[in-house]
Structure formats: C-alpha cells, structure tokens
Amino acid sequence: MNGAVGWGARLMNSSIAGMFPWILFSLLVGPGRYEPAAALALAVAVVLVLLRRRPIFLELAGLVFFGALTVIGMIVLPDTLRWLETYADETSNVTLAALACGSLAVRAPLTVPYARKQVPRAFWHTPDFPRTNRVLTAAWAVAFLVAAVAGGVGGVVLHNPDNLWTGWIIQVVAFVTAARFTEWYPAVVRARLDPAGGPVPPVRSLLMPFVGLLIPMGVLVLLLGGAPRWFAVALMVVGVVLARALRKEVAIEEQESGRDLK
Secondary structure (H helix, E strand, C coil): CHHHHHHHHHHHCCHHHHHHHHHHHHHHCCCCCHHHHHHHHHHHHHHHHHHCCCCCHHHHHHHHHHHHHHHHHHHCCHHHHHHHHHHHHHHHHHHHHHHHHHHHHCCCCCCHHHHCCCCCHHHCCCCHHHHHHHHHHHHHHHHHHHHHHHHHHHHHHCCCCCCHHHHHHHHHHHHHHHHHHHHHHHHHHHHHHCHHHCCCCCHHHHHHHHHHHHHHHHHHHHHHCCCCHHHHHHHHHHHHHHHHHHHHHHHHHHHHHHHHHC
8 A cells, every 4th residue: 555655656746747638638539539538638637736735837737728628629510629639639749848848948847846846955956956857848848749740640641640650659659758768867867966876777777668568569550450460570579579688687687786785
C-alpha cells in the first residue's frame, strides 16, 4: 500500500501528470471518438486540479481547453464534428507545444512547479535549476510538435486519422521519449553536480523504455497491418534480443556494484 502511495505521489510531482490529459486526448481522439476522448481528458484534468492545494498553470490550462472542447462537441453541427474528429488531436498538440514555447519565452518553463515539488528550495535559485527546466520543457514541446506533425500527415496526406503509425505508434514513441527524458535528465544533472551521489546515468538507460515498446508494437503491426508481416516479426525479435542484452548488462553492473561495496 505504501509503495502505491509513494508511486502516486511521485507521479503527481512529475510534469508527466500535467501532460497526461493532453497525451490521453491525442491518442484517443479520432473518427467516432471525439466526445468520449474530450470528456475523459476533461475528467482527468478536473481530478488533477482538485488534488492540488495550489493550482498549477498547465493543469488549469488543460481544464479550460478540454472543457471548451467538450462543450463544443455537444453543440456543433455534424460537419464540424467530423472536422474535429480528424484534426482535434493536432489542435491540442500544437496548443500544448505553443504553451511550452510561450513559457520558455517568458522564462517560466511549464515544468518548474513540478520540479519545485522534488527539489529542495535551496536549489531553486541556482543556475542549474532553471536550465534543467528549460531543457525539459523544450523536450515536451518537441514531443508534442512531433505528434502534431504525425497526426497531420495521417489526416492531410494519408486521409486516414486512424493510421497505425501516424495516429499511435509515432505519437506514443514521442511521448514516451519525453516522459523518460523527464526522469533521466535531472538524474544526469544531479550526478554531475554531486559525483559522490552515484554515477551519471548512461544513455542506454534513456533508451530502455523503447525495448519494452518494440514487442507490443510488433504485435499491433502484425494484428492491424500497416507494414509487412516480416517487419512486425522483426520488431518483436529485436525487442526480445535487446531485452536480454539489457538484462545481462544490468546483472553485470549489479555484480560490480556489489564488489565495490565489499
């Protein structure tokens, strides 16, 4: 129980929590799914705001944005609703990227309120604190821009908002990259500032989540199409091989750490 509470607290203190309604909407919305996607994103945004003692700008922005989308979905004509089903995900992704870029322009990165929940107050005014948050906010901006471009290609070029690659896989990879980078990069900064606290996390630890994605990606491609069967099988095989290699490296590192402690 304590582990679940601790995990929940860590998630709430991460900028990933604030991004979650936007990610959820981007991945769920599509033909025939606009209203439930907007309503679910709004529900998550409401929960986030209610759980905070002090509102955070990103979560308030999500509450307003998805509240507006939900109301619009209830009153628009069918033709407009079909347009929203096709392009609302690009609209939300571009909006979030614009918010991130705007926050960088005014020197108030979106990730700062979350970082202040994890970093002692004594470090808030050091040069590394704002620099780290600028990097993290920029990473999220890039992720949502990639998702917007992918969705735009699916809707405008391929005329298929539900394309497996542009509608889900590329966007999931972009969001997972930003989420993992949000955890990895601050750990790198901390390790460089305090070498006694442990080694700098290797780049391969940044790439580890993709190993877990390769196998389900291969299964989805195999079941839903979007690429030749051999490509789907290759994704799964590569995922298995890389997972075994990473487990072996982790085991070796743990053995070496054990020897150092002795």
